[in-house]
Amino acid sequence: MDPTFEDLRQELKTKNIGLSHQRLKVLEYLAQNRCHPTVDQIYTELQKDIPTLSKTTVYNTLRILAEAGLVKVISIEDKECRFDIDTEDHGHFKCESCGTIFDFPVDIDSLIPEELSNFKINDKNVYFKGLCPGCLSNKKEIN
Amino acid sequence: MDPTFEDLRQELKTKNIGLSHQRLKVLEYLAQNRCHPTVDQIYTELQKDIPTLSKTTVYNTLRILAEAGLVKVISIEDKECRFDIDTEDHGHFKCESCGTIFDFPVDIDSLIPEELSNFKINDKNVYFKGLCPGCLSNKKEIN
DNA sequence: GTTCCTGCAAAAGCTTTGCAGAAGA
DNA sequence: TCTTCTGCAAAGCTTTTGCAGGAAC
Numbered sequence: 001m002d003p004t005f006e007d008l009r010q011e012l013k014t015k016n017i018g019l020s021h022q023r024l025k026v027l028e029y030l031a032q033n034r035c036h037p038t039v040d041q042i043y044t045e046l047q048k049d050i051p052t053l054s055k056t057t058v059y060n061t062l063r064i065l066a067e068a069g070l071v072k073v074i075s076i077e078d079k080e081c082r083f084d085i086d087t088e089d090h091g092h093f094k095c096e097s098c099g100t101i102f103d104f105p106v107d108i109d110s111l112i113p114e115e116l117s118n119f120k121i122n123d124k125n126v127y128f129k130g131l132c133p134g135c136l137s138n139k140k141e142i143n
Numbered sequence: 144m145d146p147t148f149e150d151l152r153q154e155l156k157t158k159n160i161g162l163s164h165q166r167l168k169v170l171e172y173l174a175q176n177r178c179h180p181t182v183d184q185i186y187t188e189l190q191k192d193i194p195t196l197s198k199t200t201v202y203n204t205l206r207i208l209a210e211a212g213l214v215k216v217i218s219i220e221d222k223e224c225r226f227d228i229d230t231e232d233h234g235h236f237k238c239e240s241c242g243t244i245f246d247f248p249v250d251i252d253s254l255i256p257e258e259l260s261n262f263k264i265n266d267k268n269v270y271f272k273g274l275c276p277g278c279l280s281n282k283k284e285i286n
Numbered sequence: 287g288t289t290c291c292t293g294c295a296a297a298a299g300c301t302t303t304g305c306a307g308a309a310g311a
Numbered sequence: 312t313c314t315t316c317t318g319c320a321a322a323g324c325t326t327t328t329g330c331a332g333g334a335a336c
Contacts, residue, residue: 020316054318059301077218079300093262104258111254111269115247119236120279123272126254130265163291197293222325
């Protein structure tokens with residue numbers, strides 16, 4: 001099950017990570033907006049509530065959360081990182097037309113080949129790119 | 144089978160892509176050094192042969208080759224891209240200690256879930272991170 | 287002579303770092 | 312008070328762009 005905001009708050013306390021107003025807001029945003037936001041999206045949105053917020057703080061917070069294992073950094077060939085509060089194994093599909101990122105279930109462990117039996121695997125990622133159903137049907141209408 | 148340098152040369156001719164000295168050298172480097180080099184690695188190495196080479200040309204060439212589908216861009220959470228002349232589906236494992244990237248076979252198509260049946264998939268990527276056998280045994284010796 | 291290619295310099299964009307001041311315990 | 316956190320400014324890196332000169336046909 002997806003962790004709730006309260007779960008995360010508890011986990012931070014357990015890990016002895018300070019819970020400033022800014023950090024709580026970043027965490028809250030990630031918990032409520034599961035669209036794999038960029039730093040800029042998080043910053044822009046939170047700035048409406050916290051006018052003095054700086055991007056540095058957003059970067060700091062996300063680094064701390066990632067190091068604590070509470071968020072996962074995903075990078076799909078963009079220069080900019082995206083952040084996912086769902087740290088369970090799952091795949092990402094990025095639409096090359098509208099840019100939306102879709103989650104999909106994937107049994108990553110079944111992929112691990114014999115060749116990697118002597119490797120220690122810490123992180124597993126699967127991502128596809130292409131066109132989502134919405135953009136596909138738009139394209140058909142145009143043609 | 145892996146494409147040879149000659150295969151690639153032929154394919155470029157077919158696709159009407161000019162074959163300058165610089166482009167041939169980049170292609171040759173990729174065919175002979177299958178270590179997923181960065182732009183900087185390619186540039187630094189080729190500069191020994193072509194002192195006037197510029198990084199812009201390396202970037203241009205790689206973009207053209209990627210657009211033609213002759214090389215694949217791989218980005219594993221680094222800011223810098225890496226380039227792979229092997230465009231067949233396969234997974235990448237990046238050692239977090241020594242930075243080496245290993246290839247491994249993977250049947251990506253078997254992963255595609257029902258949920259994506261209405262999506263058009265153009266590009267499939269699987270990458271793991273962790274520790275390679277060499278770094279694992281070094282670690283044990285130290286402890 | 288046209289077209290394409292190269293390469294310098296500058297710009298752009300994301301991220302990190304240094305540091306002084308503010309907040310909190 | 313002492314530690315931690317914030318946020319501005321500047322720097323760092325990779326990558327892209329503009330443009331003039333050069334090569335190739």
